[in-house]
Amino acid sequence: xxxxxxxxxxxxxxxxxxxxxxxxxxxxxxxxxxxxxxxxxxxxxxxxxxxxxxxxxxxxxxxxxxxxxxxxxxxxxxxxxxxxxxxxxxxxxxxxxxxxxxxxxxxxxxxxxxxxxxxxxxxxxxxxxxxxxxxxxxxxxxxxxxxxxxxxxxxxxxxxxxxxxxxxxxxxxxxxxxx
Amino acid sequence: xxxxxxxxxxxxxxxxxxxxxxxxxxxxxxxxxxxxxxxxxxxxxxxxxxxxxxxxxxxxxxxxxxxxxxxxxxxxxxxxxxxxxxxxxxxxxxxxxxxxxxxxxxxxxxxxxxxxxxxxxxxxxxxxxxxxxxxxxxxxxxxxxxxxxxxxxxxxxxxxxxxxxxxxxxxxxxxxxxxxxxxxxxxxxxxxxxxxxxxxxxxxxxxxxxxxxxxxxxxxxxxxxxxxxxxxxxxxxxxxxxxxxxxxxxxxxxxxxxxxxx
Numbered sequence: 474x475x476x477x478x479x480x481x482x483x484x485x486x487x488x489x490x491x492x493x494x495x496x497x498x499x500x501x502x503x504x505x506x507x508x509x510x511x512x513x514x515x516x517x518x519x520x521x522x523x524x525x526x527x528x529x530x531x532x533x534x535x536x537x538x539x540x541x542x543x544x545x546x547x548x549x550x551x552x553x554x555x556x557x558x559x560x561x562x563x564x565x566x567x568x569x570x571x572x573x574x575x576x577x578x579x580x581x582x583x584x585x586x587x588x589x590x591x592x593x594x595x596x597x598x599x600x601x602x603x604x605x606x607x608x609x610x611x612x613x614x615x616x617x618x619x620x621x622x623x624x625x626x627x628x629x630x631x632x633x634x635x636x637x638x639x640x641x642x643x644x645x646x647x648x649x650x651x652x
Numbered sequence: 653x654x655x656x657x658x659x660x661x662x663x664x665x666x667x668x669x670x671x672x673x674x675x676x677x678x679x680x681x682x683x684x685x686x687x688x689x690x691x692x693x694x695x696x697x698x699x700x701x702x703x704x705x706x707x708x709x710x711x712x713x714x715x716x717x718x719x720x721x722x723x724x725x726x727x728x729x730x731x732x733x734x735x736x737x738x739x740x741x742x743x744x745x746x747x748x749x750x751x752x753x754x755x756x757x758x759x760x761x762x763x764x765x766x767x768x769x770x771x772x773x774x775x776x777x778x779x780x781x782x783x784x785x786x787x788x789x790x791x792x793x794x795x796x797x798x799x800x801x802x803x804x805x806x807x808x809x810x811x812x813x814x815x816x817x818x819x820x821x822x823x824x825x826x827x828x829x830x831x832x833x834x835x836x837x838x839x840x841x842x843x844x845x846x847x848x849x850x851x852x853x854x855x856x857x858x859x860x861x862x863x864x865x866x867x868x869x870x871x872x873x874x875x876x877x878x879x880x881x882x883x884x885x886x887x888x889x890x891x892x893x894x895x896x897x898x899x900x901x902x903x904x905x906x907x908x909x910x911x912x913x914x
Contacts, residue, residue, distance in 0.1 A: 482725050489717050497713070498706040511713040518717055522724050585703040592704065606666060607701050613666065628662035629655055635665065635694050642697065 474534055478525045489518060492535075495609055496542055502604045503546060505593065516545040536615045539605065543619055571649060583649075591641035599634035602627055657686055665698050787813055792823045800833045807839040816847050825856035834866045841872045848880040861888040862895075867902040874909040886913040 476484040496517055500510035520541050521528075528537060575586055592600060598620065605611040605619070613631070617624040657680060663669050664677055680686040787809055794806035810816065810824060821844070828840040847853045857876065864870050870892065877885040889906045892898065898906065 482721060482728060485721055486718070489714075489721075493709065493713065493717070497709045501706045502704065507707060507709070511709055511716075514709070514713060515716050515720065519720060522721075581703065584700060585705070588697075588701060588704050592701075603701070607698065608704075613662070613668070625655075625659060628659040631662040631665065632658035635662075635698060639690075639693055639697050 474521075474525070474528050474537075475530050477521070478528050478530075482522070485518065485522065488521070492538060496538070499539070499542055499604060499609055500546065502592065502608060503597075503600065505589070509549070513542070513545050513549060516549075517542050520545060532618065533615060535609075535611065536618050539609070539611065539615075540619045543601070571645070575649065587642045587645050588638075590645060591638045594641050595634055595637060599630050599637065602630045603634050603638070606631055653686065661686070661691065661694070665695070784813060784815070788817060788820045791820060795823050795827050800836060803827065803831060803833065803836045804839055807836065807843045810843045811846065818852065821847065821850070821852055821856070825853075825860065828857070828860050829863050834868055837864075837866065837869045838872050841869065841876050845876045845879065848876070848882075854880065854882055858882060858885045858888055861885060862891050864892075865896075867899055870898070870902055871905050874905055878909055878912050881913075883913050886910045889913075 474484075474488065477488070493514055496514045497510050500513045501507065504510055504513075517538070521538070524541075571586060571590065575583060578586065592603065595603065601620065602616055605616045606613065611619075613627045614624045617627045620627065660669070660673060660677060660680075663673065669677065677686070681688050681691060791806045791809045791813075794802045794809070797803065797806075807824065807827070810820060813820065824840050824844050828837055828844065831837050831840070841857070844853050844857055848857070857873065857880075861870070861873055861877075864873065873885075874889065877889075886909075889910050893903060893906055
């Protein structure tokens with residue numbers, strides 16, 4: 474990124490190749506929307522170019538990148554809120570609802586659906602900690618920097634997020650096994 | 653459960669625990685301070701999160717990124733050329749040490765060309781044009797400076813210009829008419845002769861004949877007029893003979909020149 478800052482913009486192509494999938498996954502797990510996730514990935518790289526001169530190179534690059542990603546996501550939802558538009562989700566499924574074909578699925582796929590729903594029912598901060606820690610491999614101190622809280626607070630959030638996930642999955646499983 | 657134990661479990665899930673902390677977790681589990689079943693269920697759930705898959709992004713995402721990157725590169729390149737040009741103009745306008753400025757300009761241009769080797773033809777053309785403008789500005793600035801060496805160098809720079817604009821020609825003609833150094837004026841005649849097909853150059857050189865005092869410059873001009881076939885210069889040479897007390901050899905040269913031209 475220091476080379477991009479120095480004017481070698483081609484190096485951003487290397488960064489893109491290395492991190493686009495990770496950013497896309499981050500946004501997809503947050504939004505469950507493919508097109509929106511792609512738009513947000515584009516927004517992150519546009520911001521990297523725009524604010525490249527502010528990159529100091531002191532912390533981890535991924536921390537800087539996910540801070541931009543987090544802000545891009547927040548800005549998007551602020552805009553949506555102002556416009557009063559509802560989200561249109563992929564696969565015509567509202568996050569948090571069990572799809573009609575659930576009963577015909579095997580156990581593994583049922584579990585997957587339950588986990589997706591449970592993750593989407595977490596509040597944004599908890600969901601983010603789980604995504605960044607579990608899927609993107611960020612350390613707690615890096616997540617703390619991105620979220621602007623202490624490392625201890627992140628650890629507590631992670632524990633409570635996992636506890637809540639477990640409760641939601643248990644409740645949903647009981648609910649749907651009785652149907 | 654205490655926050656301390658919550659943090660301990662969070663660290664366990666991320667694989668951050670030291671040997672000492674691992675023992676602590678085992679003790680807490682053994683004592684029942686952490687519920688073993690809950691702990692195992694949470695650990696299992698953490699592992700099962702792998703089941704959540706993410707689809708592949710479309711090719712369109714990459715296309716959009718590279719289009720955006722290319723656009724940014726173009727914008728940056730144009731603004732870089734502009735910045736360099738502005739800086740050079742600024743530098744040359746305030747130049748007090750032309751030789752240093754000349755060296756600096758060559759360094760900047762060389763470096764810049766080096767970075768642009770992969771550019772397209774149109775960009776090379778743009779850069780070539782920019783370089784010519786820079787050379788012309790540099791030449792004019794150095795001609796106006798006080799150093800004879802730099803004035804000579806400036807006249808030589810004109811030899812590197814594939815074409816000359818009016819400003820550069822007028823600067824050379826002014827040098828031919830007014831420069832105190834004979835060497836500089838002789839060089840100016842030779843430089844101007846390269847563009848001797850231009851009316852502005854022809855008129856300026858012919859007009860300059862009567863202003864010359866130096867025998868060497870007069871002889872150089874006489875040769876140039878013959879080479880360029882400028883017959884209308886004969887009258888100016890005749891005026892020179894009539895009005896000035898030329899040295900014998902110079903007078904004979906001028907008379908021969910008039911004879912050739914007529």
